[in-house]
Amino acid sequence: MIDRIQRLTAYRRSLERLKAAGILRVTSGLLAEASGTSASVVRKDFSVFGLQGKRRGGYGISEVLEGISTILEGVSRQGVVLVGCGNLGQALLRYAGFSGDGLAITAGFDTDPARINRRGKPPILPPGEMSRVISETGATIAIIAVPDFAAQETLNRLAELGIRGILNFAPVHLHAPAGTHVRNVNLEMELEGVAWLASLPAGAPDKEDA
Amino acid sequence: MIDRIQRLTAYRRSLERLKAAGILRVTSGLLAEASGTSASVVRKDFSVFGLQGKRRGGYGISEVLEGISTILEGVSRQGVVLVGCGNLGQALLRYAGFSGDGLAITAGFDTDPARINRRGKPPILPPGEMSRVISETGATIAIIAVPDFAAQETLNRLAELGIRGILNFAPVHLHAPAGTHVRNVNLEMELEGVAWLASLPAGAPDKEDA
Numbered sequence: 001m002i003d004r005i006q007r008l009t010a011y012r013r014s015l016e017r018l019k020a021a022g023i024l025r026v027t028s029g030l031l032a033e034a035s036g037t038s039a040s041v042v043r044k045d046f047s048v049f050g051l052q053g054k055r056r057g058g059y060g061i062s063e064v065l066e067g068i069s070t071i072l073e074g075v076s077r078q079g080v081v082l083v084g085c086g087n088l089g090q091a092l093l094r095y096a097g098f099s100g101d102g103l104a105i106t107a108g109f110d111t112d113p114a115r116i117n118r119r120g121k122p123p124i125l126p127p128g129e130m131s132r133v134i135s136e137t138g139a140t141i142a143i144i145a146v147p148d149f150a151a152q153e154t155l156n157r158l159a160e161l162g163i164r165g166i167l168n169f170a171p172v173h174l175h176a177p178a179g180t181h182v183r184n185v186n187l188e189m190e191l192e193g194v195a196w197l198a199s200l201p202a203g204a205p206d207k208e209d210a
Numbered sequence: 211m212i213d214r215i216q217r218l219t220a221y222r223r224s225l226e227r228l229k230a231a232g233i234l235r236v237t238s239g240l241l242a243e244a245s246g247t248s249a250s251v252v253r254k255d256f257s258v259f260g261l262q263g264k265r266r267g268g269y270g271i272s273e274v275l276e277g278i279s280t281i282l283e284g285v286s287r288q289g290v291v292l293v294g295c296g297n298l299g300q301a302l303l304r305y306a307g308f309s310g311d312g313l314a315i316t317a318g319f320d321t322d323p324a325r326i327n328r329r330g331k332p333p334i335l336p337p338g339e340m341s342r343v344i345s346e347t348g349a350t351i352a353i354i355a356v357p358d359f360a361a362q363e364t365l366n367r368l369a370e371l372g373i374r375g376i377l378n379f380a381p382v383h384l385h386a387p388a389g390t391h392v393r394n395v396n397l398e399m400e401l402e403g404v405a406w407l408a409s410l411p412a413g414a415p416d417k418e419d420a
Contacts, residue, residue, distance in 0.1 A: 036383030091301030165408025173246030198375025
């Protein structure tokens, strides 16, 4: 199911681009090509989510976009905090994909006093204020970008404070208490995966491609 | 198979930490717990890669680490370039996980003259020098961190220059020519996935957890 939800995000982006290009209707095949999946997956996803708007000439883009917004509304209305404002953390704080209509980071936290920036957008605050900010903003999601040795402790603290979903960039496996969900983005592993694909003899099957 | 290769990277990290903690041997169960997988997956992976060193009391950590190094040697000896040195690109240039023993970024490229930094480690150069640098360093891997509208064109150019593996951070589906492999890291989709998990009623099955 999480794959379906993630594909919805991809469809939304593709549909917005197609709409901006002046297109009014798409077939499942065209949307699949733009989103990197297959027409049958698009049709199945649309059916699961009850996305309507299919007529001759394909789905009405505006209609489908509205449907996707409704589905993702509850998902996107959650507050996000980020812990660990080193190079990667600061880049994520400013990452455009995290500051659009949907999910937006409300604050960053760092133990290093030199990184505190109360006037930043979003601000970077000391960890002592995490409890207050999470409670005031009702944030339920956190991004962990601390060094690996500090990651588990950070997760434990966030879970205590009511955080329910965590996107973890620390390259270490974290143990989450029941009711807290962790997704790992291990950049080193992703790069090693690509390197392995690149090291294959030319012409080797590449069905592993994303 | 790419999952297996990526797990090898995770095992290596876990084993290095265990070794640093003074431990000499691990069971598949302990390694699985540290790496976020199951003991049977560890045993299967070790068997597929012919990793030896199992005796009573588990696998010898040094022996397994040597085996993993040998397997990954060809993979890790490839040069990496990065295209697009905005916030995210610059964070990736400095990302410690990309500058260790293995894969390291040799240069970044950006069209914005203000971002050029020839003395940087790694340097940031204008795109006009991409052909020379890739040919001189023999780089076969690239990271794309350009805005989405420029991503496909960047991929095409990199493929022409002999790049065989691409890690794409632009939130758009790219079409790769035969022989070029693309892996996508879509941070927005990852965050939406976590947000969806966090929005589930407490107690809902969380088998989607990473």
